[in-house]
Amino acid sequence: MIKRFSSSPLPFRGSKRYYVRRFREVLAQTQDIDTVVDLFGGSGLLSRVAKDTLPNCRVIYNDFDHYDTRLANAANTNALLRSIAPLLVNIPDNKKVPTETKIKILELCAEEEKRHAVDYITLSGSLLFSGNWAQSYEELSKQTMYNRMVKTDYNVANYLSGLEVTHCDYRELFNAHKANKKALFLLDPPYLQTEHSAYKADTYWQLKDYLDVLTLLDDTKYVLFTSGKSQIIELCDWINQSFGGKLLKDAQKYVQNSRINDFAAYKDIMIAKL
Structure with missing residues (x-):
């Protein structure tokens, strides 16, 4: 029996393991979807869950971090x-x-x-x-070590089974599939105003980068992840009120409390428009 993953098999900062159940519920609501495009694939967990939930769909995992090399x-x-x-x-x-x-x-x-x-x-x-x-x-x-040794081997078997793995700029991948009205786009970019120490310095995200992502939401089916610290929802509301925009209009919003460690927490937000 093939294992169904509810978390990424190797550690990854920003993994969506706390959202797996709700994400599956959202995917179960989809209709007329033939392709899932995970633009910011991270550990690939969203892609893995999408393929397990929608086995007949083509699922494209954009592995910009080369997680597949670690696997x-x-x-x-x-x-x-x-x-x-x-x-x-x-x-x-x-x-x-x-x-x-x-x-x-x-x-x-x-x-x-x-x-x-x-x-x-x-x-x-x-x-x-x-x-x-x-x-x-x-x-x-340079860091102080603690004994937090895992007790068993990491099992990564079949984690990428059935997924199409790419390594490219998210805009290139989006442009390749934006004409497909049966495509569902997953967008989980680095969070604003949240700890970024696990990201490379040359990929540090600023507000303008996040606004570029928001331009992809017009006339597409999407699931977008952000955090309460980013205040993206408030910004979208202001843009809509001030300039007659439609950002995040008619989208479902789900909020979850997540932790970085024992001392740091934030609100994870999933926004879906299907």
Whole structure:
């Protein structure tokens, strides 16, 4: 039996795991849809859920972050974590890793880099305080480590099964499918006014970038994700009132409380027009 994923199989900042149930409910309302285009694919979880819920639809996962590379490297990542685990066996869960142990862990990572790419984001889930991330050896070496070791291997089998994976600018992908009136567009761009440390500096999003995304909503079927901190809904209301716009008009809105870690939370918002 093929596993149905309710979360991304490898750690990913911004994963929509808390929205899976509601997202499935929204997808169940769709009619006359033959293609789902996930413009900001992230971990691919929305694409995976869309394909499982609408198996007869073509689902295109725009993997701009190259999450598929991390998935392909999962066996090596599991092996590295298994080699690290014995070093932490006498350290209580969620407790600080002593300096001498940290040095040994970094030595294992350095040795692994000689053979394979190291998935430091996945390692972060086992070695850094909740909500902290490292994307390189240098970043990991600068952070305080904690014993948050996962107890089982990461299982990524069949996660991309049935999905069409692309790696391109979202505008290029949108333009390729905008003429299809049976297409449903998923839009989950980086959030404004929300922690962006897991994103590369050259992809940092500003208000003008988000406004560019909003221009795609006219005369399309879409599911858009944003946060309460971005105040995008308020901005759209102001544009509509001031300039007679129709942004987000007649769309359904769903609000969910989400957490980055024990100290930071925000409101996740899903907006759907089918």
